[in-house]
Amino acid sequence: MIDALGSVGSLLLVGGTSDIAAATAHRYLAERPLRVVVAARDTPRRAAVAAELAAAGATVQVVDFDADDPASPARMVAEAAAGGDVDVAVVAFGQLGDQQQLAADPDAVAALARVNYVAPAVVGTVLAQHMRAQGHGVIVALSSVAGERPRASNFVYGSTKAGIDAFYSGLGDSLAGTGVSVLVVRPGFVRSKMTEGLDDAPLATTPQAVAEAIVAGVRSGRHTVWVPGAMRVVMSGLRHVPRALFRRLPI
Amino acid sequence: MPEATLDRAATVPLTGWGRTAPTPALLTPVHDDDAVRTALAESTGRGVLARGLARSYGDAAQNAGGHVLDMTTYRGVLAADLTTGLVDVEAGISLDELMTRFVPQGFFVPVTAGTRYVTVGGAIAADIHGKNHHVAGSFSQHVRWLDLLTADGQVHRVSPDSDADLFWATAGGMGLTGVILRAQVQMKPIESSRIVVDTDRTPDLDALMTLLTETDHLYEYSVAWIDCVTKGRRMGRSVLTRGRFARRDELPAKRQADPLAYSSSVKLSVPNVFPPGMLNLATVSAFNELWYRKAPTRKRDQLQSIPAFFHPLDGVGAWNRIYGPRGFVQYQFTVPFGQEEAMREAMVRIASSGTASFLAVLKRFGPGNPGMLSYPSPGWTLALDIPVVRGLATLLDQLDELVLAAGGRIYLAKDSRVRAETFAQMYERIDDFRAVRARVDPDGVFTSDLARRLEL
Ligand SMILES: Cc1cc2nc3c(=O)[nH]c(=O)nc-3n(C[C@H](O)[C@H](O)[C@H](O)COP(=O)(O)OP(=O)(O)OC[C@H]3O[C@@H](n4cnc5c(N)ncnc54)[C@H](O)[C@@H]3O)c2cc1C
Numbered sequence: 257m258i259d260a261l262g263s264v265g266s267l268l269l270v271g272g273t274s275d276i277a278a279a280t281a282h283r284y285l286a287e288r289p290l291r292v293v294v295a296a297r298d299t300p301r302r303a304a305v306a307a308e309l310a311a312a313g314a315t316v317q318v319v320d321f322d323a324d325d326p327a328s329p330a331r332m333v334a335e336a337a338a339g340g341d342v343d344v345a346v347v348a349f350g351q352l353g354d355q356q357q358l359a360a361d362p363d364a365v366a367a368l369a370r371v372n373y374v375a376p377a378v379v380g381t382v383l384a385q386h387m388r389a390q391g392h393g394v395i396v397a398l399s400s401v402a403g404e405r406p407r408a409s410n411f412v413y414g415s416t417k418a419g420i421d422a423f424y425s426g427l428g429d430s431l432a433g434t435g436v437s438v439l440v441v442r443p444g445f446v447r448s449k450m451t452e453g454l455d456d457a458p459l460a461t462t463p464q465a466v467a468e469a470i471v472a473g474v475r476s477g478r479h480t481v482w483v484p485g486a487m488r489v490v491m492s493g494l495r496h497v498p499r500a501l502f503r504r505l506p507i
Numbered sequence: 508m509p510e511a512t513l514d515r516a517a518t519v520p521l522t523g524w525g526r527t528a529p530t531p532a533l534l535t536p537v538h539d540d541d542a543v544r545t546a547l548a549e550s551t552g553r554g555v556l557a558r559g560l561a562r563s564y565g566d567a568a569q570n571a572g573g574h575v576l577d578m579t580t581y582r583g584v585l586a587a588d589l590t591t592g593l594v595d596v597e598a599g600i601s602l603d604e605l606m607t608r609f610v611p612q613g614f615f616v617p618v619t620a621g622t623r624y625v626t627v628g629g630a631i632a633a634d635i636h637g638k639n640h641h642v643a644g645s646f647s648q649h650v651r652w653l654d655l656l657t658a659d660g661q662v663h664r665v666s667p668d669s670d671a672d673l674f675w676a677t678a679g680g681m682g683l684t685g686v687i688l689r690a691q692v693q694m695k696p697i698e699s700s701r702i703v704v705d706t707d708r709t710p711d712l713d714a715l716m717t718l719l720t721e722t723d724h725l726y727e728y729s730v731a732w733i734d735c736v737t738k739g740r741r742m743g744r745s746v747l748t749r750g751r752f753a754r755r756d757e758l759p760a761k762r763q764a765d766p767l768a769y770s771s772s773v774k775l776s777v778p779n780v781f782p783p784g785m786l787n788l789a790t791v792s793a794f795n796e797l798w799y800r801k802a803p804t805r806k807r808d809q810l811q812s813i814p815a816f817f818h819p820l821d822g823v824g825a826w827n828r829i830y831g832p833r834g835f836v837q838y839q840f841t842v843p844f845g846q847e848e849a850m851r852e853a854m855v856r857i858a859s860s861g862t863a864s865f866l867a868v869l870k871r872f873g874p875g876n877p878g879m880l881s882y883p884s885p886g887w888t889l890a891l892d893i894p895v896v897r898g899l900a901t902l903l904d905q906l907d908e909l910v911l912a913a914g915g916r917i918y919l920a921k922d923s924r925v926r927a928e929t930f931a932q933m934y935e936r937i938d939d940f941r942a943v944r945a946r947v948d949p950d951g952v953f954t955s956d957l958a959r960r961l962e963l
């Protein structure tokens with residue numbers, strides 16, 4: 257249960273190897289020990305994340321999750337819930353994709369849409385169903401500023417994030433009064449595995465900063481957070497920039 | 508003041524008195540034993556829980572996604588023996604109603620909380636203590652038997668002599684052994700409805716503790732209000748009020764004709780200095796200053812009414828709302844005698860955190876009882892209301908460590924945030940409690956948000 261002061265008893269990381277997800281768990285662990293379920297593909301990285309979390313004081317449970325497998329979400333949530341209530345679930349898996357390759361490969365577009373949109377939407381549906389029955393819980397969904405106004409340089413990725421943003425915002429509204437809520441997180445450029453080797457974009461931030469914003473957002477019951485906070489203003493400006501100009505912006 | 512009750516089942520968000528962490532549950536009014544059996548039969552895996560007047564501060568009377576039984580509709584008086592003072596009641600009856608009915612007949616409740624809006628079921632489930640703990644113990648010690656409906660749908664009449672383990676797991680067991688349907692309570696004979704009160708103002712904590720240690724045994728009822736906002740030398744300055752029920756011949760002549768006259772209405776006795784949302788260090792300091800100044804330095808043999816002496820806050824109405832939408836927590840803990848330093852240290856940390864505390868109440872406990880999760884144990888108990896502010900979680904976690912190291916514990920009826928591991932270390936009989944629960948409720952049908960949070 258999330259207690260009166262917002263302390264969390266159990267955390268489910270869907271895409272548990274994500275840098276942002278792991279940072280979120282460590283941020284919570286800095287306050288108190290808790291149960292952390294790491295749902296991810298079976299990789300050495302998963303074992304490493306689990307070991308680090310255990311070393312930081314978590315009671316860790318590892319669960320298989322593969323966004324490419326349609327049966328995975330339901331099984332994953334059931335396994336995670338077998339160990340007790342899920343207080344907070346962070347939906348953090350995703351891929352950036354290579355825009356150049358995507359432009360030439362329709363199958364790759366379909367695959368990216370599955371991993372970045374279809375699977376998170378399915379996971380959100382299963383989680384919502386479970387938490388509704390549980391009578392409490394918070395779903396944290398990693399959207400992105402890239403979904404706010406997709407750019408030529410990564411619009412396939414951006415469009416999947418736009419979809420996920422709409423899905424989870426709507427899901428949150430549909431859950432009003434059930435004890436369950438949704439926090440949509442819109443980070444800008446985050447220096448993580450996903451962006452390794454890329455040049456920093458303006459206002460680049462870290463997984464730790466995103467984790468901080470998630471923990472604060474869950475604690476205060478917010479529905480949306482931007483990271484860094486200034487992104488909200490920047491994006492609301494960008495939304496109104498004329499198209500011809502927007503195309504030429506170095507972002 | 509009691510909550511509005513529903514006339515049929517509905518899914519509603521529920522909180523405790525602190526108004527934090529609401530969760531929805533199917534709330535069903537109970538009018539007979541069968542309503543409890545029906546809930547058990549319909550239970551979907553999220554379990555069943557009894558709820559009284561919801562005066563516990565945290566999540567004790569909540570059950571997210573499950574069934575919650577509103578016991579306040581089950582409140583009859585079944586029998587009353589006015590020679591012995593033994594009354595048989597349904598568990599949803601409030602102490603308020605018991606007083607209204609029995610004070611004019613010469614009987615007071617054996618133990619009352621700082622509010623009279625608690626049910627007998629809630630009083631047993633939290634094994635509540637009052638200003639008379641040092642002489643009378645806690646509520647369950649005045650319960651001769653109780654009828655408990657357990658997970659198998661059976662009703663068991665348990666007492667300290669009949670299935671003592673189940674009795675002492677239920678007393679203080681926060682509704683987790685089953686639903687208390689009825690109980691027999693030993694009321695306390697009184698000659699009048701007035702209390703003879705002595706008031707002492709003490710300049711600091713040391714003076715207070717000394718006074719309590721030396722003279723508390725002379726009084727039936729005793730409690731001190733402490734200023735926790737003022738720092739430095741005057742930290743812990745306090746107002747101590749102690750008393751006993753007056754004999755009839757101690758009343759003024761005009762009252763002697765009707766010595767047991769009782770009315771629960773009382774004038775606002777707390778300065779109402781808080782517009783909603785205005786609770787902060789400045790207003791709390793002002794309040795503390797006022798309260799302290801208002802009290803006489805030393806006063807003897809003042810006659811007070813029951814509400815004025817026992818339940819001054821009940822006159823203020825829904826005062827829990829002054830803390831605003833974020834709600835508040837109460838931190839109540841005890842440390843054994845000899846650990847006064849830990850108590851002082853806790854107060855210093857709260858005072859220096861700048862966290863406003865509206866009410867801080869200190870009492871000296873007498874011996875504990877066999878209740879497995881019963882809170883009182885010999886020593887000092889301090890209770891503070893604190894609005895939810897940033898950094899509070901960490902501060903209270905640190906205070907828990909301090910209390911635990913001093914051999915003390917926190918009170919479940921007030922709790923909404925202690926860590927499961929810390930709690931388990933504070934209650935050495937927790938495994939006995941779990942064993943009884945495993946016997947009478949192997950599937951854990953009776954559960955609550957508190958039980959989940961604390962892995963009880
Ligand atoms: C202003 C104020 C002052 C207080 N002062 C004191 C004090 O001086 N001393 C003290 O000890 N406490 C004090 N309390 C706390 C209060 O006495 C306890 O929380 C008490 O349990 C509240 O009773 P309730 O009927 O409101 O129960 P609820 O808060 O509704 O429930 C409390 C617990 O009892 C269980 N329960 C309720 N009814 C039943 C039943 N029929 N069968 C089984 N389980 C049941 C619930 O499941 C829950 O776990 C105070 C509270 C307030 C708000």
Ligand SMILES: NC(=O)c1ccc[n+]([C@@H]2O[C@H](COP(=O)([O-])OP(=O)(O)OC[C@H]3O[C@@H](n4cnc5c(N)ncnc54)[C@H](OP(=O)(O)O)[C@@H]3O)[C@@H](O)[C@H]2O)c1
Pocket residue numbers: 271272273274275276277296297299301302321322323324347348349350351371398399400401442443444445446447448449450451463
């Ligand atoms: N980094 C940024 O700049 C940025 C900005 C805004 C939003 N976001 C979003 O934030 C979330 C977390 O990103 P991050 O920065 O933490 O990146 P990350 O470290 O690369 O994490 C993404 C994770 O997704 C998992 N994943 C990918 N495909 C999967 C699949 N088919 N099945 C299961 N898991 C799969 C990967 O797990 P494996 O170990 O199995 O590969 C990887 O650990 C993502 O949704 C991302 O879109 C990131």
